Amino acid sequence: MSICKPCILVIHGPNLNLLGTREPNVYGAMTLADINQNLTKQAAEFGVEVDFIQTNHEGVMIDCIHQAAGKYSCIIINPAAFSHYSIAVRDALAAISVPAVEVHMSNIHAREKFRHRSVISPVVRGQIVGFGADSYFLALQYAVKLIAKEEATIE
Numbered sequence: 001m002s003i004c005k006p007c008i009l010v011i012h013g014p015n016l017n018l019l020g021t022r023e024p025n026v027y028g029a030m031t032l033a034d035i036n037q038n039l040t041k042q043a044a045e046f047g048v049e050v051d052f053i054q055t056n057h058e059g060v061m062i063d064c065i066h067q068a069a070g071k072y073s074c075i076i077i078n079p080a081a082f083s084h085y086s087i088a089v090r091d092a093l094a095a096i097s098v099p100a101v102e103v104h105m106s107n108i109h110a111r112e113k114f115r116h117r118s119v120i121s122p123v124v125r126g127q128i129v130g131f132g133a134d135s136y137f138l139a140l141q142y143a144v145k146l147i148a149k150e151e152a153t154i155e
Contacts, residue, residue: 006047006147008140009072009098010039011064012054013080030133039136046144048073058086065092073150074143075100076136083108083118094123099146101139104129 012032015022020031036052043050051072053064061082068075075093077100082089093100100123107130108115121127125146128135 006073006144006151007049007051007071008043008074008076008143008147009064009068010036010050010052010136011061011075011077011079012052013061013078013082014056016078016080017054017056035133035136038133039140042137042140043144046140048144048147050140058082058088062088062092065089065096068098069096072098073147074098076103076139076143077101077120077124078103078105078136079118079120080104083120084115085119087119090119090123093120099143099150100124101142102127103135103139105132105135106130 016032019035020029032054039050039052053060055061055064061079065075065077075098077093079086079089079102083102083104102118102120102124104127108118109129118127126142128138128142131138
């Protein structure tokens with residue numbers, strides 16, 4: 001199945017639905033709706049589409065990853081707390097050919113020790129952390145470059 005117009009799946013993990021009110025000193029005042037709206041605008045400028053999912057459930061996240069194959073050109077994923085222990089999410093990402101970029105708004109390496117390790121990072125193209133909502137926008141820029149590079153090798 002070929003993808004007609006490049007489309008990127010953005011997966012927001014647990015508790016990110018509370019952005020704007022959840023620990024604003026760590027995550028800022030921007031809501032998830034604000035982030036999605038800004039990503040949609042920026043994606044349009046790049047000539048790509050974005051779809052969004054937010055889930056607090058590991059199984060739903062895994063199902064979304066599985067369904068991305070053949071439908072999306074890239075995944076931007078903020079697995080949130082699942083980053084630190086979900087071998088199931090890690091294995092789902094490893095099982096598909098869709099490239100993924102891991103995103104965290106806070107610098108997980110400067111926080112509590114249990115947050116320093118991501119089981120996800122070994123199976124994604126890269127990890128962007130610590131830039132607040134801009135972490136998503138940096139991931140989008142990379143995803144667009146990655147898609148263009150992949151399309152150039154196909155032609």
